[in-house]
Amino acid sequence: MSKEKIKISEDLYDIMPSDYQxxxxxxxxxxxxxxxxxxxxxxxxxxxxxxxxxxxxxxAFRYILASLPNPEDTVMVGSTGCTSxxxxxxxxxxxHSLFGNQNAIASxxxxxxxxxxPGRTKDVVVLAGDGATVDIGLDxxxxxxxxxxxxxxxxxxxxxxxxxxxxxxxLMQKGFVAKMAPVGxxxxxxxxxxxxxxxxxxxVIQCTVSKPSLVEKVVRNAVMIAREIGPTYLQLYTxxxxxxxxxxxxxxxxMRDSEKPTERFAYREYISEPAKQLxxxxxxxxxxxxxxxxxxxxxxx
Amino acid sequence: xxxxxVLPGPEHFLPPSAASMGICLPDPGEAHIxxxxxxxxxxxxxxxxxxxxxxxxxxxxxxxxLWAWNEKAAKKATAIRHLYNTIKECVQPxxxxxxxxxxxxxxxxxxxxxxxxxxxxxxxxxxxHNKIDCCMFIxxxxxxxxxxxxxxxxxxxxxxxxxxxxxxxxxAMLSFRDASVEKIMKLADAVKRLKGTVKPRLTSxxxxx
Numbered sequence: 001m002s003k004e005k006i007k008i009s010e011d012l013y014d015i016m017p018s019d020y021q022x023x024x025x026x027x028x029x030x031x032x033x034x035x036x037x038x039x040x041x042x043x044x045x046x047x048x049x050x051x052x053x054x055x056x057x058x059x060a061f062r063y064i065l066a067s068l069p070n071p072e073d074t075v076m077v078g079s080t081g082c083t084s085x086x087x088x089x090x091x092x093x094x095x096h097s098l099f100g101n102q103n104a105i106a107s108x109x110x111x112x113x114x115x116x117x118p119g120r121t122k123d124v125v126v127l128a129g130d131g132a133t134v135d136i137g138l139d140x141x142x143x144x145x146x147x148x149x150x151x152x153x154x155x156x157x158x159x160x161x162x163x164x165x166x167x168x169x170x171l172m173q174k175g176f177v178a179k180m181a182p183v184g185x186x187x188x189x190x191x192x193x194x195x196x197x198x199x200x201x202x203x204v205i206q207c208t209v210s211k212p213s214l215v216e217k218v219v220r221n222a223v224m225i226a227r228e229i230g231p232t233y234l235q236l237y238t239x240x241x242x243x244x245x246x247x248x249x250x251x252x253x254x255m256r257d258s259e260k261p262t263e264r265f266a267y268r269e270y271i272s273e274p275a276k277q278l279x280x281x282x283x284x285x286x287x288x289x290x291x292x293x294x295x296x297x298x299x300x301x
Numbered sequence: 302x303x304x305x306x307v308l309p310g311p312e313h314f315l316p317p318s319a320a321s322m323g324i325c326l327p328d329p330g331e332a333h334i335x336x337x338x339x340x341x342x343x344x345x346x347x348x349x350x351x352x353x354x355x356x357x358x359x360x361x362x363x364x365x366x367l368w369a370w371n372e373k374a375a376k377k378a379t380a381i382r383h384l385y386n387t388i389k390e391c392v393q394p395x396x397x398x399x400x401x402x403x404x405x406x407x408x409x410x411x412x413x414x415x416x417x418x419x420x421x422x423x424x425x426x427x428x429x430h431n432k433i434d435c436c437m438f439i440x441x442x443x444x445x446x447x448x449x450x451x452x453x454x455x456x457x458x459x460x461x462x463x464x465x466x467x468x469x470x471x472x473a474m475l476s477f478r479d480a481s482v483e484k485i486m487k488l489a490d491a492v493k494r495l496k497g498t499v500k501p502r503l504t505s506x507x508x509x510x
Contacts (some may be wrong), residue, residue: 009378013361015402069406088407263487 006072015102019047023091023185029072036066036212045091051082056209056249056255057156057238061086063215064127065153068092069223074123075113077106079137081164082240083156100137102126103144106151110159110251117206123223124151130171131161132188145199148230152222155192155235162240176244193268196233202272203232208255208265224282225275235264288293307336307474309458316455318447326469330478333469341477346402348437348475352388352398355435355460356492357401359429360385361419363441365466367402373482373492374440377506380485387489393494399431403438406445421429421445425456434502437462438473445471464488 006024008016022043030035038044045065051058061083066075071092078087080099087094106126109266113122126228133141133155141153161167162177168181170190177184196204205218215236239254241247246254246277271279274282307421309470310316324336332344337411360380369375381400386399401419408422421441428436436459438446443465448499450461450472463473466480477484 007369009367009375010368012400012402015362015400015417016367016404017414020404046505088409101457227316272353 004112008148019043027091030065034066034069034071035216039063039066039212040157043301046086047089047091049089052242054241055082055238055250056241056251057082057158058086059155059251060209060210060215060238061090062235063209063212064219065090065092066212067216067219068123068125069220070121070123073121074125074223075109077102077109077124077127077128079128079132081132082158082159083127083164083258084128090107091261096233100127100132100135101140102132102137102206103140103149103153106153107144107147107149109151110151121227123227125223126151126153127160128150128153128155130155130157130159131163131169132168134192142195145196145231145233148200150226150227150228150230151220152232152234154219154235155233156238157235158238158243159189160243162243166240189264193235193270195235196231197270201231201233201270202226202229204235204268205233205271206235206237206265206268208237208259210252210255214267221279225278229272229274251262251298303336303503305336305394307333307454307472309460309474310454310459311456312454318451324471325399326471327476327478329479331470332475336471338372344475344477345488346495348477348488349495350389351435351457351460351462351475352492353391353495354502355433356502357397357399357431357433357435358392359401359431359433359436360388361401361403361436361438361441363403363438363445364405365442366440369405369458376482377480377485378416380489384485384489384492387492393501396501399433401431402426403441403445404443405450417464419449419474421449424449424453428457428459433459435462436486438465438470439464439485440466443467443470444500446470477483 008024027043028038040163048142049058076092076094078084078094078096079102084096087151095105103126106124110124122258157171157266159172160169166179168185174184174188175184193204193206204221218234220235226232237255241251305322307319307324308397310463327333330341331338332341334344334347366374386401392398402421406421409420413420415427419427423427424470446463450470453461459471463470463476465476465478466479469476469478
C-alpha cells in the first residue's frame with residue numbers, strides 16, 4: 001500500500017461507507033509526527049473492536065496503531081488469540097498466521113518486501129498473545145531472533161489463554177489458579193525479556209499499556225531499531241479482566257498496580273549499544289528539526 | 302458435455318462449484334449464460350433483459366474500481382456510474398436499482414450494515430435485506446467473487462452476473478470476460494436499446510428477496 005493508492009474513485013465516492021471516506025480524509029497516514037495524541041483528532045486506524053468491554057488489549061491496539069511511524073508501509077502479522085478478532089477492523093495491512101507461526105511468516109515477509117521494494121522502507125510488526133509467542137510459537141520466536149531478522153515482535157501478555165476459557169500459559173505467574181487450570185501454576189513465569197536479550201534482540205521492553213506516551217515511545221523506538229539494526233521485542237501487560245475476576249472499569253487500575261517498582265510488570269528495558277547510538281542520532285535529528293521549525297516560526301512572526 | 306446448468310438458487314447450503322460440475326469458462330469474444338457458452342453479443346442482450354426485468358437490479362462494484370489505484374480503474378468507475386444511471390432511466394416505476402459497494406474483503410464483525418455495503422463473506426445478508434433479485438459483480442478480485450457467487454447461489458434466488466476482468470466466472474449465471482470500459486458502456490447501450498420491451502417482474506423472487 002502507498003498513500004497514492006488510498007484514493008476513492010470520484011464517480012463512486014458518494015456510495016462508499018463513511019468510515020472509508022474518513023480514512024482517506026482524516027487518517028494520519030504519512031504524518032511524520034503521528035502519535036497517541038492524534039486519537040480523537042483524526043480517524044483512527046482501528047474502526048471498532050470485538051473484544052470484551054473494557055479490555056486493556058483494545059487500549060493497547062489503539063495506542064500501537066496511533067504510534068506506528070509508517071503505517072502505510074507496514075505489514076502486521078498476527079496469530080490466533082484475542083488479537084486475531086481485532087485485525088479485520090484494522091486499516092493496516094495484516095496477515096493472520098497459523099498459531100505460533102507468526103515470527104516465521106514475518107521473517108519471510110520482511111525478506112520478500114526488501115527484495116520487492118528495494119528503495120522503500122517497509123516495516124513488519126508481529127503482534128501476538130503470550131500463548132503464540134512463548135508457548136506454541138517459542139521455536140519460531142527464538143529462531144527469528146537468532147537469525148537477527150529485522151522486525152519487531154510485540155507480545156500482548158495477559159498471562160493465560162484468554163479466549164479459550166483460561167488455560168495455563170508459560171507467562172502465567174507462579175501459583176495462579178485459572179478457570180481451566182485449577183491446580184495452580186507450578187513453575188515461574190517464563191522470563192522472555194531476558195531470553196530475548198540473550199537471543200540477540202537489540203531493544204527489549206517490558207511494561208504495561210497504562211501510559212499512552214510510554215507505549216508510543218517504545219513502539220516507535222522498536223520499529224526504528226528493527227528497521228536499521230535487528231530484532232526488537234516488546235512485552236506489554238494487557239490483563240484479561242474476565243479471567244482475573246475484575247470488572248470492565250478495573251483494567252487500567254490493574255495495570256497501574258502491576259507496574260509498581262516491586263511488581264512483576266515494573267518497567268524494564270534493555271538497549272544494545274548500536275541501538276543506543278541509533279536512538280541518540282534520531283533524537284539529535286528531532287531536536288534539529290524542532291529548532292529549525294521554531295526558528296522559522298519566529299522569523300514568520 | 303455436462304447437463305448441469307448454473308441457475309438461480311437456492312441450490313442448497315453448500316452448492317457444488319460450477320467448475321466441478323463441468324462448466325467451462327468462455328474464450329475471448331464469448332460469454333456464458335447458465336453455463337452455456339454463447340457469443341458475447343447475446344450475453345449483453347440477456348444481461349440487459351435481466352436488469353430490466355428485476356425488481357431491484359443492483360451493481361456491486363468492488364475494490365478494483367472503487368479505489369482509483371490507476372487511471373483505468375477511475376475510468377471504469379465512471380462507466381459503472383453511467384451504467385447505473387442508464388438502468389435507473391430505463392426501469393419502470395416500482396423497480397428500484399441500487400449501487401452498493403464492496404469496499405474490501407475483511408470479515409465485518411460484529412455486524413455489517415447491509416444497506417450500505419456488501420461483504421464477500423456473507424453477501425446473502427445484503428441480498429436478503431435489500432430484496433435484490435438481479436446483481437452484477439464488477440471490480441471484485443476473482444477468488445472473492447467466486448466465494449460470493451457461490452454463497453448467493455446457495456442461499457438466495459438472486460440472478461448473478463459477473464463482469465470479470467480476467468477469464469470469467471463459472472459460478473455466475475451470466476459471465477462476461479476481459480471487462481473493459483467499452484464493454485460496460487456496451488452493456489449500458491443494450492439496456493437503453495431494450496427499454497420498454499421487457500416486462501418487469503411484479504413480485505420479487507421467492508427466496509432472494
